[in-house]
């Protein structure tokens with residue numbers, strides 16, 4: 001059996017998106033900035049895609065700019081709020097401890113440039129508390145950036161409440177909605193969102209394309225200087241095949257959203273129930289307020305990486321709670337932020353399931369994980385210490 005359960009890392013492109021992308025490469029090869037008919041036809045397609053994407057999140061077409069994906073959108077949003085804030089003497093930014101590195105590393109850079117950053121705790125359930133956010137706002141606060149849904153533990157943040165608080169205090173609100181666009185309904189007006197980042201490859205579109213929504217009135221700062229594309233806010237010849245494929249994938253994902261989420265959440269809860277039978281394990285993140293596709297467990301006495309290798313041998317692609325950066329195994333900052341200690345965070349497993357998953361596949365995942373955890377524990381020195389009472393169980 002071959003099961004792809006790493007959709008939070010990236011998704012397989014939908015067949016519709018692949019077709020539209022390749023058709024576009026053949027048909028609309030003109031440069032949208034060119035004045036002749038072939039160029040103008042490409043331009044028309046580009047602007048139609050922009051309007052369709054805008055409509056999906058209740059924005060206006062001019063509030064959408066196309067970027068290379070989530071990381072670029074996050075960088076541009078943060079730079080925009082920082083530069084615009086600094087002009088008014090505001091240099092304080094509020095975010096959360098478990099944002100994506102595209103946010104956290106950009107914040108580190110801003111800190112080195114004189115900005116003060118407050119990272120709100122996300123508590124044991126992986127959710128920011130709106131009253132704590134409101135209490136952290138100061139006169140100097142120029143930006144609140146909180147993700148819509150977390151990419152590791154899938155928890156969904158109270159975005160509408162955060163938006164309301166930010167609007168009340170006149171603070172710009174950005175949300176990294178990369179895990180949410182195409183998976184959850186989004187209304188930037190109703191939720192008082194000023195800027196939002198999205199990436200196509202997280203909703204079955206192509207890699208290397210995404211968009212940034214910026215409410216009109218927000219003057220975007222460029223990351224990339226050059227030509228006047230994207231109203232002068234993002235230079236470079238537009239990647240029309242990717243834009244059209246992204247738009248098709250998003251329309252498809254939104255049309256099927258309710259149906260997909262119903263099925264996914266049933267299988268998710270089935271997997272959570274089955275995996276919970278493993279002794280000394282715990283679900284990471286709130287059991288209810290989470291993406292329908294996300295299952296994340298920590299198992300005591302295990303190394304996450306070894307689970308992945310053995311799962312791969314059984315045909316299951318999943319992800320762990322540690323990131324192998326430059327040879328060193330660092331436990332995930334997300335798992336640490338919800339209070340998991342290093343040892344436990346290391347033995348973690350993220351399954352991000354796709355909408356075509358079946359109950360038989362879920363059963364296969366459960367039996368495989370059970371078998372692998374038991375096997376790894378059989379020769380784990382940490383597990384031996386725990387069972388011999390030399391160390392205390394945490395989970």
Ligand SMILES: *Cc1c(COP(=O)(O)O)cnc(C)c1O
Nearest residue numbers: 069070071100102151178179199
């Ligand atoms: C994947 C992801 C990103 C980065 O998006 P890219 O398009 O790969 O640059 C940013 N934020 C979150 C929450 C993500 O899941």
